[in-house]
Amino acid sequence: MTNMIFVNLPVSDVAKATAFYESIGATKNPMFSDETASCIVLSDQIHAMLLSHEKFASFIPGRTIADAKSAVGMLICIAQDSKDAVNAVVDKAGAAGGSADATPSQDYGFMFSRSFADPDGHIWEVMWMDPAAAAAGPEAFAEAPAA
Incomplete structure (x- = not known):
């Protein structure tokens, strides 16, 4: 099996973020998407998981989400x-x-x-x-x- 990369990104609005990535040529994989997460396919091996802040926070207990606009x-x-x-x-x-x-x-x-x-x-x-x-x-x- 080819190694795959999943980049997990906290986003403020999953639908808006999904539309942005689709507009630059990525596709959404509905199998791994819902209202809290969107699996964005950038290539056969690279995917971005766009996660609501709440869902992202569940993966990093005790840590805060950085504001990517300032850090x-x-x-x-x-x-x-x-x-x-x-x-x-x-x-x-x-x-x-x-x-x-x-x-x-x-x-x-x-x-x-x-x-x-x-x-x-x-x-x-x-x-x-x-x-x-x-x-x-x-x-x-x-x-x-x-x-």
Whole structure:
């Protein structure tokens, strides 16, 4: 079985958050969704579980939920097949009520990234890396000048 990643995110409004992620190309898996949670399929291996604050809190007894609009606990990065695909996802996120370019973009020639914050403030970095550079490994481009 292929390892899968489930990113659990507390959201203030499950329906609104679901609509946001669907607007950037993700799909909802109704089998694992209800009024308190929405399973968002980003790829065959990557899913985001959008959880109401109450449901999320049930997984972290004794701890508080961070306000992702004022504090960052992690950055989530997801790869795309091209620079154009990176731009399309981030632009869709901005148009759908998120914040495009939530962190500075990076362009190293062989690698390009932009980011967005969803309506709850969770930051997603969207990146592309030249397949030849990825296959060559970091040693091949560690000393290469940035483009």
